[in-house]
Amino acid sequence: MGREEEGSSSNRPELAAFFLALRDMPIEEPLLYLCDNQSLMKAVTRWTGEVGKAMLLGAPDADILAAAIEILRKRIAAGTLIDVAFITS
Numbered sequence: 001m002g003r004e005e006e007g008s009s010s011n012r013p014e015l016a017a018f019f020l021a022l023r024d025m026p027i028e029e030p031l032l033y034l035c036d037n038q039s040l041m042k043a044v045t046r047w048t049g050e051v052g053k054a055m056l057l058g059a060p061d062a063d064i065l066a067a068a069i070e071i072l073r074k075r076i077a078a079g080t081l082i083d084v085a086f087i088t089s
Helices: 012-024 038-048 062-078
Strands: 031-035 082-086
Touching: 012 031, 012 038, 012 062, 038 062
Parallel strands: 031 082
Antiparallel strands: none
């Protein structure tokens, strides 16, 4: 896990946790996601406004990222609040 030559990155476990949080929360419910991984949030926000799956081609962890983005887009379309807070120590 976390090897770029295998098509994944060191963010894969945290990206998977983010996806699971999105998946398990009803789209109609507001979501506050607390995260201490800026790379994870950059990866997600980079693709949220983009259209089409083709742009994820070659991106590390494209499978999980595509699934998370699909849920985020549904939340945006539904007008459901999504707030991400970075926690620093």
